[in-house]
Amino acid sequence: MKTGFIFLLFTAFAAGAQNKPATADTTVKSKRALHEVVVSAGSFEASDKAKGASLTPIDAVTVAGSNADITQALRSLPGAQQIGEQSGLFVRGGTGDETRQFIDGTLLKTPNYPSVPGIPQYARINPFLFKGILFSAGGYSALYGGAMSSALVMETTDLPEKTSASCSVFPSNLGAGFQHLADNNKSSYGANLNYSNQSLYNGVIPQKPDYYAGPAYADGNFNFRIRTGKTGMLKLYSNWTYSDVGMRNPDIDSSTLNSGYRVHGWNSYNNLSFRSLLDHNWKLEAGTVYSFNETATTTSLTDTKGAPVAAPIPGKNSSHLIRSDFAQARIVLTRFFSKGQALRIGGEHFYTHDKGHTNDTLLTLTDQLSAFFAEGDIYLAPNLAAKAGVRAEYSTVLRKAVVAPRLSMAYRLPDGSQFNVAYGIFYQEPLNDWLYLQRDLNFSSATHYVLNYTKKANNRFFRAELYYKQYKELIKTVPNLSNNGNGYAQGLELFWRDKKSIKNLDYWVSYTYLDTKRNDLNAPYTLRPAYTSPHTTTVAIKKFFQEISTSVNVSWAFAAGRPYYNINAGSISDQGTTKTYNIANLHIAYLCSFFKHRKWKDFSGFAVGVNNIFGTNQVFGYQYSANGMNKAAITLPATRGYFAGIFMSFGIDRTEDFLNTNL
Amino acid sequence: MKKLLTIALMTVLYYSSYAQSDALQQAVTKLDQAQTVKDYLLLEKTFASASGQPAWLPPYYAALCNARIGFLLQDDGEKIEPYSDRGEAQAKQALSLLDSSKQHKELAEVYTVLSMVYRTKVFINPMTYGRKYGMLSQQLLDKALALDPQNPRALYVAAWVKYYTPKMWGGDKEQAKKLAGESLAKLTNPGTDVYPHWGRADDQLLLSKIK
Numbered sequence: 001m002k003t004g005f006i007f008l009l010f011t012a013f014a015a016g017a018q019n020k021p022a023t024a025d026t027t028v029k030s031k032r033a034l035h036e037v038v039v040s041a042g043s044f045e046a047s048d049k050a051k052g053a054s055l056t057p058i059d060a061v062t063v064a065g066s067n068a069d070i071t072q073a074l075r076s077l078p079g080a081q082q083i084g085e086q087s088g089l090f091v092r093g094g095t096g097d098e099t100r101q102f103i104d105g106t107l108l109k110t111p112n113y114p115s116v117p118g119i120p121q122y123a124r125i126n127p128f129l130f131k132g133i134l135f136s137a138g139g140y141s142a143l144y145g146g147a148m149s150s151a152l153v154m155e156t157t158d159l160p161e162k163t164s165a166s167c168s169v170f171p172s173n174l175g176a177g178f179q180h181l182a183d184n185n186k187s188s189y190g191a192n193l194n195y196s197n198q199s200l201y202n203g204v205i206p207q208k209p210d211y212y213a214g215p216a217y218a219d220g221n222f223n224f225r226i227r228t229g230k231t232g233m234l235k236l237y238s239n240w241t242y243s244d245v246g247m248r249n250p251d252i253d254s255s256t257l258n259s260g261y262r263v264h265g266w267n268s269y270n271n272l273s274f275r276s277l278l279d280h281n282w283k284l285e286a287g288t289v290y291s292f293n294e295t296a297t298t299t300s301l302t303d304t305k306g307a308p309v310a311a312p313i314p315g316k317n318s319s320h321l322i323r324s325d326f327a328q329a330r331i332v333l334t335r336f337f338s339k340g341q342a343l344r345i346g347g348e349h350f351y352t353h354d355k356g357h358t359n360d361t362l363l364t365l366t367d368q369l370s371a372f373f374a375e376g377d378i379y380l381a382p383n384l385a386a387k388a389g390v391r392a393e394y395s396t397v398l399r400k401a402v403v404a405p406r407l408s409m410a411y412r413l414p415d416g417s418q419f420n421v422a423y424g425i426f427y428q429e430p431l432n433d434w435l436y437l438q439r440d441l442n443f444s445s446a447t448h449y450v451l452n453y454t455k456k457a458n459n460r461f462f463r464a465e466l467y468y469k470q471y472k473e474l475i476k477t478v479p480n481l482s483n484n485g486n487g488y489a490q491g492l493e494l495f496w497r498d499k500k501s502i503k504n505l506d507y508w509v510s511y512t513y514l515d516t517k518r519n520d521l522n523a524p525y526t527l528r529p530a531y532t533s534p535h536t537t538t539v540a541i542k543k544f545f546q547e548i549s550t551s552v553n554v555s556w557a558f559a560a561g562r563p564y565y566n567i568n569a570g571s572i573s574d575q576g577t578t579k580t581y582n583i584a585n586l587h588i589a590y591l592c593s594f595f596k597h598r599k600w601k602d603f604s605g606f607a608v609g610v611n612n613i614f615g616t617n618q619v620f621g622y623q624y625s626a627n628g629m630n631k632a633a634i635t636l637p638a639t640r641g642y643f644a645g646i647f648m649s650f651g652i653d654r655t656e657d658f659l660n661t662n663l
Numbered sequence: 664m665k666k667l668l669t670i671a672l673m674t675v676l677y678y679s680s681y682a683q684s685d686a687l688q689q690a691v692t693k694l695d696q697a698q699t700v701k702d703y704l705l706l707e708k709t710f711a712s713a714s715g716q717p718a719w720l721p722p723y724y725a726a727l728c729n730a731r732i733g734f735l736l737q738d739d740g741e742k743i744e745p746y747s748d749r750g751e752a753q754a755k756q757a758l759s760l761l762d763s764s765k766q767h768k769e770l771a772e773v774y775t776v777l778s779m780v781y782r783t784k785v786f787i788n789p790m791t792y793g794r795k796y797g798m799l800s801q802q803l804l805d806k807a808l809a810l811d812p813q814n815p816r817a818l819y820v821a822a823w824v825k826y827y828t829p830k831m832w833g834g835d836k837e838q839a840k841k842l843a844g845e846s847l848a849k850l851t852n853p854g855t856d857v858y859p860h861w862g863r864a865d866d867q868l869l870l871s872k873i874k
Contacts, residue, residue: 052740056790458739546829
């Protein structure tokens with residue numbers, strides 16, 4: 001498993017945080033007064049400024065079983081579905097494509113390695129890069145767009161607190177990296193390399209697919225950060241990844257043949273961002289991103305000896321290649337006013353150019369999407385605040401403009417709890433897969449209505465949220481490609497976190513009720529989507545045993561069965577509900593130091609983990625043969641997942657420097 | 664006549680300053696008895712508005728009250744911050760009223776309280792505030808002990824830190840016991856005047872936990 005080490009490393013860092021050196025505070029100070037009402041409908045914020053039982057980024061990403069993927073980790077929060085057969089975050093009746101990730105304001109277009117049927121693929125970017133994570137399940141800010149369901153807004157860390165080097169050795173994953181902080185504490189650079197090859201692991205723990213290549217994943221990244229002036233921060237982050245997965249499964253339409261799938265992925269993601277106060281009242285944030293992605297997929301039908309076989313059913317022998325260039329530039333200006341009020345105005349431009357082929361068909365697409373937005377934080381009364389915004393977008397490929405209003409309000413009760421409401425329209429362009437085929441389409445949209453109640457006190461956090469969401473102009477593929485689809489989602493979500501009741505134990509519980517139906521793609525009529533479960537419960541438990549320096553993380557998720565359908569030639573020939581989903585994951589880390597009392601202190605440990613401890617058989621859905629006579633369950637590639645390894649981090653103790661520069 | 668007026672004015676000034684000193688003494692006496700957040704809230708108001716002599720004592724005691732409130736609220740991270748912030752400002756004010764080249768013992772007292780104030784910031788959320796303020800707290804305590812190695816209150820805070828820090832990060836219960844014992848030995852007769860003399864009950868409480 002590629003999971004792991006960094007995750008545990010950071011848990012450990014957090015546990016030991018009290019005596020670790022501090023980062024110089026380069027944050028642009030917010031002008032909010034204490035106890036002020038903060039508008040927060042629809043979202044969970046994990047911030048490095050979290051107080052009490054509010055989430056910190058480390059809390060959010062160190063949920064057991066998350067495989068160092070932020071979207072997997074966030075499935076322990078209400079609103080997200082427990083999707084085990086593909087990557088992405090499925091929020092409130094939305095597909096994984098309706099969630100978009102933003103890093104320092106700019107879009108992260110391909111967060112995960114290229115998809116493989118039935119098996120979620122790892123995230124390309126380490127979630128510990130972020131000091132702030134805002135997971136919005138609805139009603140998010142006008143500063144972001146292009147996502148009908150959910151925005152994941154992430155802010156990268158500033159300067160590291162010290163110069164350090166780290167490495168990890170897990171049987172299927174090797175990693176090494178360093179961070180160098182300049183002596184004047186004003187700039188830093190760093191690089192990391194990771195290589196993961198699962199073949200050894202898969203030799204020991206049999207997997208359901210027969211992997212004939214990899215799965216192998218390699219990533220390299222580097223960063224450079226510099227403080228400019230008193231409040232400025234310029235950051236460069238560049239990430240390069242490669243993956244190769246080749247596998248065979250028994251062919252569903254025959255008894256003797258194998259169906260092969262191979263995907264190569266190359267990706268480069270480069271983000272340059274800048275933020276600074278211009279003077280006392282103005283703040284500037286700018287960002288640019290360039291990313292390149294190439295995904296080459298081939299499917300093949302082979303006999304038992306591995307020889308290619310001509311396929312009687314189309315699509316069994318295919319090749320698909322897409323090269324995608326993506327660039328974005330964005331600027332946001334904020335003017336601060338008294339009483340925590342602010343006005344933000346900005347614009348951004350997205351450039352997408354895809355070129356490739358499916359078998360013999362050429363695919364090309366160029367899209368220029370421009371957006372302008374304005375948003376105000378408005379003070380109405382000491383206990384009443386509003387955030388009102390508007391976002392306008394124009395797409396050259398659709399040749400259409402849309403205007404999306406956004407509004408949220410918060411009312412603070414005398415006991416410190418809060419009511420929030422939010423409303424907004426969220427537009428999204430059809431997926432490129434459809435735009436390759438046809439340009440005369442519209443934006444799809446979702447209108448959100450959210451009512452939320454939160455109370456935080458005594459290191460406990462309670463949150464309840466009700467919402468209704470209406471989908472319009474979803475893509476239909478049958479009878480022809482059009483925007484004639486529609487749907488709705490509504491539900492209730494509860495969240496409870498308690499850090500107080502038991503010393504050194506932190507747990508949270510979430511419950512998600514979801515009622516959703518949609519008529520989209522090839523659905524013959526309005527259906528409950530196959531990626532939605534009506535009831536989901538999750539539990540995350542974290543405990544640090546101080547006396548034995550061991551941290552234990554447990555997560556558990558339960559979801560009622562999901563619907564499944566065999567849609568064939570415009571009608572449903574088979575349907576049902578899967579068995580309930582029930583999974584528990586366990587991670588344990590023992591922390592220690594091998595070289596004490598040296599200038600370079602090490603921070604090390606051993607980590608072990610098991611995903612799906614109880615070995616429950618999970619069924620996510622069914623795959624059907626072309627004639628509908630045969631169906632096969634889509635399950636986990638192996639019943640349980642394991643990892644074990646060792647990690648080390650060395651840092652120069654610079655406590656003295658800090659003392660001299662900060663006091 | 665002018666002279667008489669001056670004398671009268673002087674007298675009034677003298678008595679009002681005496682009365683204020685008296686108010687400070689009364690508040691300090693009450694502080695020795697204070698136990699609950701409510702007690703400390705009331706006293707913090709008193710100290711914050713007091714103007715007795717020496718001048719550094721009222722802000723010092725106000726900061727101490729805020730630190731105490733933070734320690735009492737340590738399981739309620741959402742509430743602590745305003746008290747920490749006030750305490751920090753008050754302790755820094757007290758520092759500014761001291762002569763850093765001469766008043767080493769007084770400086771040690773204030774650094775000890777500022778160290779406690781930063782410790783309360785850690786309670787807000789150790790994951791996010793611990794890194795920065797845990798270290799600041801430790802450094803101020805080290806400063807206090809460097810200026811006055813025998814200060815029983817600095818020794819007490821050092822004992823507290825040793826007791827509550829996990830072993831792998833340098834915590835040591837034996838060491839905590841030793842430090843609290845040393846501190847207590849210096850507080851057999853701490854006095855009751857306005858000069859800082861607290862710590863005896865704190866040492867006893869901590870020692871009762873270490874068995």
